[in-house]
Amino acid sequence: MSLIYGDPYMTVTDAATTTPTWKYSVADMVKVGEGQTDDYWSLRVKMPYHRIQYQFAVEGSDGQHVLLSDRGIRADTAENRLKNNFRVPYFQEVDRVKTPDWAKTTVWYQIFPERFANGDQSNDPQGVKPWNPEDHPGREDFYGGDLQGVLDHLDDLQRLGINGLYFCPIFKASSNHKYDTIDYFDIDPDFGDKDLFERLVNEAHRRGMKVMLDAVFNHIGYQSLQWQDVLKNGDSSRFASWFHINSYPLTPFNDPSNNGGNPQYDTFAFEPHMPKLNTANPDVQDYLLEIATYWIKTFDIDAWRLDVANEVDHHFWRRFYQATQQCKKDFLVIGEVWHSSQPWLNGDQFSGVMNYAFTEQVEEHFLTSQQTAQNMVELLTDQLMMYRQQNAQVMLNTLDSHDTARILTVAGGDEKRALQALAFIFTQTGMPCIYYGTEMGMSGDNDPDCRKPMDWSQLGQPIWQKVHEIVQFRRDYAQLLGTGSTRLSVNSTGLIKVERVGSAHLTAYFNTTNNAVPLSMEPKLAQGYDGENLAPKGFVIEVI
Numbered sequence: 001m002s003l004i005y006g007d008p009y010m011t012v013t014d015a016a017t018t019t020p021t022w023k024y025s026v027a028d029m030v031k032v033g034e035g036q037t038d039d040y041w042s043l044r045v046k047m048p049y050h051r052i053q054y055q056f057a058v059e060g061s062d063g064q065h066v067l068l069s070d071r072g073i074r075a076d077t078a079e080n081r082l083k084n085n086f087r088v089p090y091f092q093e094v095d096r097v098k099t100p101d102w103a104k105t106t107v108w109y110q111i112f113p114e115r116f117a118n119g120d121q122s123n124d125p126q127g128v129k130p131w132n133p134e135d136h137p138g139r140e141d142f143y144g145g146d147l148q149g150v151l152d153h154l155d156d157l158q159r160l161g162i163n164g165l166y167f168c169p170i171f172k173a174s175s176n177h178k179y180d181t182i183d184y185f186d187i188d189p190d191f192g193d194k195d196l197f198e199r200l201v202n203e204a205h206r207r208g209m210k211v212m213l214d215a216v217f218n219h220i221g222y223q224s225l226q227w228q229d230v231l232k233n234g235d236s237s238r239f240a241s242w243f244h245i246n247s248y249p250l251t252p253f254n255d256p257s258n259n260g261g262n263p264q265y266d267t268f269a270f271e272p273h274m275p276k277l278n279t280a281n282p283d284v285q286d287y288l289l290e291i292a293t294y295w296i297k298t299f300d301i302d303a304w305r306l307d308v309a310n311e312v313d314h315h316f317w318r319r320f321y322q323a324t325q326q327c328k329k330d331f332l333v334i335g336e337v338w339h340s341s342q343p344w345l346n347g348d349q350f351s352g353v354m355n356y357a358f359t360e361q362v363e364e365h366f367l368t369s370q371q372t373a374q375n376m377v378e379l380l381t382d383q384l385m386m387y388r389q390q391n392a393q394v395m396l397n398t399l400d401s402h403d404t405a406r407i408l409t410v411a412g413g414d415e416k417r418a419l420q421a422l423a424f425i426f427t428q429t430g431m432p433c434i435y436y437g438t439e440m441g442m443s444g445d446n447d448p449d450c451r452k453p454m455d456w457s458q459l460g461q462p463i464w465q466k467v468h469e470i471v472q473f474r475r476d477y478a479q480l481l482g483t484g485s486t487r488l489s490v491n492s493t494g495l496i497k498v499e500r501v502g503s504a505h506l507t508a509y510f511n512t513t514n515n516a517v518p519l520s521m522e523p524k525l526a527q528g529y530d531g532e533n534l535a536p537k538g539f540v541i542e543v544i
Helices: 147-152 154-160 194-206 225-236 282-299 314-327 356-367 373-385 415-426 462-476 478-483
Strands: 002-006 011-013 020-022 025-028 030-034 039-042 052-059 065-069 072-075 086-088 108-111 164-167 171-173 181-187 210-215 271-275 303-306 332-335 396-398 431-435 485-490 496-501 505-510 525-529 533-543
Touching: 030 373, 030 485, 147 154, 147 194, 154 194, 154 462, 164 303, 164 431, 181 194, 181 282, 194 210, 194 282, 210 282, 210 332, 282 314, 314 332, 356 373, 356 396, 356 415, 373 485, 373 496, 415 431, 415 462, 415 505, 415 525, 415 533, 431 462, 462 478, 462 525
Parallel strands: 108 164, 108 431, 164 210, 210 303, 303 332, 396 431
Antiparallel strands: 002 025, 002 052, 011 020, 030 039, 052 065, 052 086, 065 072, 171 181, 485 496, 496 505, 505 533, 525 533
């Protein structure tokens, strides 16, 4: 595969005919990955006048030579090389898609505040349950976790190697999860107050930790001032146009006369206590932008994670991105999108997204054996090549969260499989994220069972030490793993091979077969490796 390229206005005159023709160069491309149906080739070129036209010269496995151009596949002739090129007329901004450099070297830790630690019992909600990591929480249960609890354990998180704190919602709300916001400008009193939050952010920053908050802008809480005004005043409410209301008069969502309890308004999913905001409304946009910038300007947060981001107006996200970048250089914006996300990743909306497609492929091979190693590698390669490199470097790579079963449970309680999967995502392009309690070996089924109170009795125990080693490895080689190229493959013995090339050269092997495989490596990090053989569920990572 070769690239035929040049400036569209650069010509050379043929000596025989004195006719000017397009001047082009030819450069060989490098194969960088193999997906399910496509191979991927890459080449970096620099154009001095910020424009380019190009096409590809392809040699088939049968020896046939063709050109792939803007008009499709054509014969590779001298005439065809001069026309029908792809063209980028002018790079308006050479680095139009920018993502924060600091994020590429960050290891995130997701905190569900109500279940992380109870540092101040004086703000416990009524009916709080005893702190029991073996409990199976109900949807309405409270255990008393708060921001003081996070502040009390910052040193523990620092020892683990964490340098990014990702908080589930902390704003005033009626539920334990706080995704039903009542007041975006206030800390929920069950968690503390603004003075405490300011102290927490300052202490995190002092330890080199970034802070990311959860923005729930797709919907608002049933008890919010805005929605209560609509319930009271109907279509004469000044907030009526803030929502998607299908009929009046509104009745309580649990009123039997209301079509069996079905809401008369659009909601998040089918949650009647979370009415959906009309984010195309300029007044709603202005209100939400005031919130977004307030927490940056007042408390110096570093990032927003955007809940249900794919259901919010694109125009609003463009305004949101501009407003946050104007507040703070290199501010990070991560969207919650569970499917292909390119429309949001063109430099004007999000930096990256929660990489659920990545998560699913890893889990289906490493944790549940639902797909082969080869299939996983191909799908992950397709996923990696779907986005610009600068976006891929700040995708949020998780294995579990407050929305999903914990990795140890998905792995059937097999600690070695869970650790192998965790080590794998820490070698990949993107920002790794640990869900609270993973380092404690916590289990839990789908929501709400994945939200058990933190098991602090396991602090410093063997499972904690193993997770710490994985985190510390990522931190030790942050530059390489945050920005270097990635190549995935499966070798002849069935081992998954990861190569990262940048400031150094990393080679890692993961054994998901049923047999020990002979291997000679000088490991920086390993599991199940004795110097000669890599055991099933093992991994070994070498850096040169």
